[in-house]
Amino acid sequence: xxxxxxxxxxxxxxxxxxxxxxxxxxxxxxxxxxxxxxxxxxxxxxxxxxxxxxxxxxxxxxxxxxxxxxxxxxxxxxxxxxxxxxxxxxxxxxxxxxxxxxxxxxxxxxxxxxxxxxxxxxxxxxxxxxxxxxxxxxxxxxxxxxxxxxxxxxxxxxxxxxxxxxxxxxxxxxxxxxxxxxxxxxxxxxxxxxxxxxxxxxxxxxxxxxxxxxxxxxxxxxxxxxxxxxxxxxxxxxxxxxxxxxxxxxxxxxxxxxxxxxxxxxxxxxxxxxxxxx
Numbered sequence: 001x002x003x004x005x006x007x008x009x010x011x012x013x014x015x016x017x018x019x020x021x022x023x024x025x026x027x028x029x030x031x032x033x034x035x036x037x038x039x040x041x042x043x044x045x046x047x048x049x050x051x052x053x054x055x056x057x058x059x060x061x062x063x064x065x066x067x068x069x070x071x072x073x074x075x076x077x078x079x080x081x082x083x084x085x086x087x088x089x090x091x092x093x094x095x096x097x098x099x100x101x102x103x104x105x106x107x108x109x110x111x112x113x114x115x116x117x118x119x120x121x122x123x124x125x126x127x128x129x130x131x132x133x134x135x136x137x138x139x140x141x142x143x144x145x146x147x148x149x150x151x152x153x154x155x156x157x158x159x160x161x162x163x164x165x166x167x168x169x170x171x172x173x174x175x176x177x178x179x180x181x182x183x184x185x186x187x188x189x190x191x192x193x194x195x196x197x198x199x200x201x202x203x204x205x206x207x208x209x210x211x212x213x214x215x216x217x218x219x220x221x222x223x224x225x226x227x228x229x230x231x232x233x234x235x236x237x238x239x240x241x242x243x244x245x246x247x248x249x250x251x252x253x254x255x256x257x258x259x260x261x262x263x264x265x266x267x268x269x270x271x272x273x274x275x276x277x278x
Contacts, residue, residue, distance in 0.1 A: 001128050002127060002128065002131035002169035002170060002171075002175065003124060003127070003128070003169070003170050003174070003175025003176045003177070004120070004123050004124035004126075004127040004128075004135070004167045004168070004169070004170065004175050004176045005167065005168065005169065005170025005171075005174040005175035005176075006165050006166070006167060007066075007067035007068075007069060007134075007165075007166040007167065007168055008063050008064065008065070008066030008067025008068070008069070008165065008166045009062075009063050009066055009163070009164065009165045009166075010058075010059045010060065010061065010062025010063030010064070010065070010066055010163070010164045010165075011059050011062065011161065011162060011163045011164070012055045012056075012058035012059040012062070012161065012162045013044045013055075013160075013161045013162075014044045014045055014046040014047060014050045014055065014160050014161065015044075015047060015050070016044065016045045016046070016047050017042050017043075017044060017045075018042060018043055018044070018045045018159070019031075019041065019042045020034045020035065020040070020041055020042065020156070023152075023155070023156055026149060026155075027149065027150060027151075027152045027155060027156075028152055029152045029156060034156050037255075037257065038156065038157060038255050038256060038257070038277070039255065039256025039257070039259075039275075039277045039278055040156065040157065040256075040277060040278060041278045042278075043157075043158065043159030043160075044159045044160050044161055045144045045159060045160055046142045046144055046145075046160045050142075050160070051085050051142065052081060052083055052084060052085050052091055052140050052141065052142040052160075052162075053079075053084075053085045053091050053094035053095055053098065053140075054098070055140050055142070055160065055161060055162040056079055056081075056091060056094075056095045056138045056140035056162045056164070057094075057095045057098035057099055058162065059138060059140065059162040059163055059164040060077075060095055060098075060099050060136055060138055060164045061099060062164070063136065063164040063165055063166050064099070064136070064166060066166075067166035069134055069166050071099045071100045071101040071102075072100065072101065072102060072103055073103070073134055074101040074103065074104040074134050074135070074136050074166075075103070075104055075105075075130075075133045075134050075135060076104050076105055076106070076123075076126065076133065076134075076135045076136070077092045077095055077096050077101055077104045077105070077106040077107075077135075077136045077138075078092060078106070078107060078108070078109055078119045078122065078123065078135065078136070078137050078138070079091040079092040079095060079106075079107075079108050079109070079138045079139075079140055080108070080109045080110075080111060080115025080116045080118065080119045080137070080138065080139045080140070081108055081109075081110070081115065081139070081140050081141055082110055082112050082115070082141065082143075082146075082193065083141050083142045083143055083145055083146055084108060090106060090107050090108040091108050091140065092106035092107050092108050092138075093106045093107075095136075095138065101136065104136070109122065112191075113252055113254065114181070114252075115139055116137070116139035116163070117179070117181070118181060119137045119139070120137060120167075120176065120179070121176070121179040121181060123135045123137055123167045124167075124175070124176040124179070127167065127168065127169050127175075131168070131169025132168070132169060133168060133169070134166060134167070134168050135166070135167045135168070136164060136165075136166055136167075137164065137165055137166075137167060138162060138163070138164040139162065139163050139164075140161070140162035140163075140164075141158075141160060141161065141162075142160045143158035143159060143160060143213070144158065144159065144160050146158075146193055146211065146212050146213055147212055147213050148210075148212045148213070148214075151214075153215065153217055154212075154213050154214070154215050157254075157255075158213065177239065178235055178238060178239055179235075180231045180234050180235050180238075182227060182230075182231060184223075184227075187219075187223060189216070190215065190216045190219045190220050190223065191213070191214075191215045191216070191220050192213075192214055192215075193211060193212060193213045193214065194208055194209070194210065194211050194212075195211060196211055197211075221255070221257070221258060224254065224258055225258055225261045225262055225265065228251065228252075228258075228262050229262060229265045229266060232249075232266060233266075243266050243267055243268050246268065246272060247272065248272055248273075248274060249268055249272055249273050249274070250273075250274045251273065251274075251275075253275065253276060253277040254277070255277070256275070256277050256278075259273070259275060259277065
């Protein structure tokens with residue numbers, strides 16, 4: 001059985017860089033407060049002509065060039081996002097039209113920060129059945145459109161950008177070896193974003209307070225560290241490996257304190273962990 005292997009990658013960032021010093025003039029915070037608590041120093045914010053699907057399409061074109069694959073040769077386009085340009089059609093359909101991937105089917109995947117990894121696992125399942133498939137997978141967000149810019153606990157964290165890869169059946173053992181995916185819907189109120197207000201009065205929520213990200217940071221920290229550690233340990237166990245066998249670990253770049261705590265609990269050397277959260 002062939003595994004999904006990466007043929008090429010591409011990325012796209014908005015032009016505008018919003019620094020911690022810029023945020024000092026927008027909300028009650030300081031560069032020192034943000035840096036010590038998150039490790040973040042700047043984030044990219046979209047401007048005119050940098051809508052989600054356009055960032056995604058730009059990243060896709062670069063990935064296709066890197067992979068030497070033509071848009072018309074794609075079989076499938078998946079965009080992992082929680083900030084689509086429209087609810088319908090999907091962001092993936094807009095990307096498909098932008099890049100000219102007329103032979104592909106396209107849809108979005110909503111799994112928030114885990115979306116790209118969920119998409120990678122999904123692509124691997126398709127390719128296991130049809131190894132010749134060429135799949136374009138994109139993670140793309142314009143989270144700046146969905147934060148409360150008066151809430152210093154969330155607006156300092158999120159930015160915009162897109163990353164893409166082209167996948168197909170690998171050769172000589174290349175490709176995705178294993179995945180461990182988890183969810184816990186009971187914890188939904190620790191990190192959530194309401195949908196637009198209902199147009200049906202019978203379905204309106206009395207607690208609906210706008211469509212932006214809301215988070216209980218301390219609780220998210222606690223659950224995130226444990227979930228990431230448990231998932232890594234389960235993957236290692238299933239594949240008869242130890243953390244010492246790992247050459248490089250690329251964790252989700254959410255918060256430097258989460259990353260340091262994870263490294264401590266796993267006992268992984270700092271030089272084996274990729275960090276660009278700043």
